[in-house]
Amino acid sequence: MNPSATGWIDKFGSEVKDHLEYYPDFRSLYGDLKKIGFVYGINIRIPRFIRTEHTLSEDEKAKINLLTALYFTHRLERKEQNFKAFLEEIFQFYQSLKINQISFLSSLFVGKKTSSQLEKLIDSRVYLEDNVISKTFNSTITNSLLFIDVLLFKKYLDQPHADSYAYAQLLEYIAINITYHALNSKEKNRSDEKLAQLFAASLTFIDSNSEHFDGSYREKLLENHSVWENSYFLDVACLTVWEDHSLEYKESEFIFGIGKDLGFDHVEITRALDEIAYFFEKNGETIPFLKDQNLALQFYESMSKVVNKLILRNSKRLQKELSESRELVALISKSAVKDLSPEERKKMQNQLIDIFKSIPSLAIFILPGGAVLLPIFIKLIPKLLPSAFDDNRVKK
Structure with a gap:
């Protein structure tokens, strides 16, 4: 599965059907999403049942984690196994949040297929900026409040006629206030400022101005009685005060005060602090917003990641295509001396078609500006590239 290429949601649907009972209840789903960092807004990895051929970037992990969380929330609430039914309902949900608009230009590349449109929507939810230049210069571009989408979807499934947008504003208002007041309960440092900026940039339904901080x-x-919303708010508070690997008395007083307001006892609050402490101890060196880099270094690192990812992924694809071509040569040689079986003839036919497909794509690439044109042609004609280049192809 490749979340940066078209067709990845259909690929997810084909893989998840064999793991429908992976999360027996919402508690197990929430617990795993917290371990992999999605609840904290820091995507360290993805659920273990999902297979990928390449090393994923943080935004690609965020896409998979968001879709996983939304799908299993739907599965647990509706007891529904039909992936198409999930796609239709999640699309209606985003429509209720007024964030399902796709521009005319985008629709030319996306089409009318629900899964293709949902890929575009998830892109818009995951990325903080829609500007290629700003993405290049920022080491952290992933929305840190994505789990609010999951909480909103759970609420939507329970109460489909409620005002989803107003509820989204409420959850964001509480989350950003907890972050703001948690930071004010401690002596601030540079990492605190980055975390605050990241949360503020992740807001969708309210503006991050001072009038909200009261x-x-x-x-x-x-007034809030949802245990999972309260668990999320407590985890956000713990994340905010613990990022500097210490917990002073004043911070502790704030956390236990918030925890009490949320309806948790001393043991549950302590457990939440222990879990965030373990998460930072295990993953602290890989958390993007903790890295203190100047602009030039951020640009170099971002570009290096992009180039390395492209080289690594395409080298594997070329190697795969060439290995298939060697097999094709063997089959052609064999056909010269004896008849091929139906399976061998079918395999030879598919590999010949793959090679023919590679010719127009290579021709486009060597044209002036071909590096820019090729991705556009791939959008318009997804099957232009050979099968080795299509990570999301679903086997029939």
Whole structure:
């Protein structure tokens, strides 16, 4: 599966059908999403049942984790195994949040297929910026409040006629206030500022201006009775105070005060702190917003990652295509002396078609500006490239 190429949601649907009972309840889903970092907004890895051929970037992990969370939330709430039914309902959900608009130009490349449109929507939810230049210069481009989408979808499935947009504003308001007041409960450092900027940049439904930062959020916490929303708010608070690997008395007082307002006892709050401490101990060196780099170094590192990813992935694909071509030569040689079996004839036919497909793609690539034109042609004609280049091809 390749979340940066078209067809990855259909590929996900073909793989998840063999793992429908992977998460027996929402508690197990939430626990695993926290271990892999999705709840914290820091995507370290993806669920173990999902197979990928390449090393994934953080935004690609975020895409897979978001889709996994949304799918299994739907599966647990609806007891539904039909992946197409999930796609239709998640599309309606994003429509209720007023973030399902796809431009006319985008629709030319995406088409009318629900899964293709959902790929575009998930892209818009995962990336903080829609500007290639800003993506290149920023080491962190992934939305850190994506788990709010999951909480909103769970609420939507329970109460489809409720005002989803107003509820989204409420959850974001509480989350950003918890972050703001948690940071004010400690002595700030540079990492704190980066974390605050990251959360502020991730807001979708409210503006990150000062008028939202007041004490009334504590009243709204007392009114909230959803255990999983409260668990998320507690984890956000723990993330905010623990990123510097210490917990001072004042911070502890704030955390245990928030935890009490959310309805948790001392043991549950301590467990949440222990889990975030373990997460940072295990993954601290790979968390992007903790890296203190100047602009030039960020640019170099971002470009290096892109180039390395392209070289690594395409070298594997070329190697695969060439190995298939060697097999084709063997089959042609064999056909000169004896008849091939139906399976061998079918294999030879498919490999010949693959080679013929590679000719127009190579011709486009060597044209002036071909490196820019080729991705556009691939969007318009997804099967232009050989099968070795299509990570999301679903075997019939």
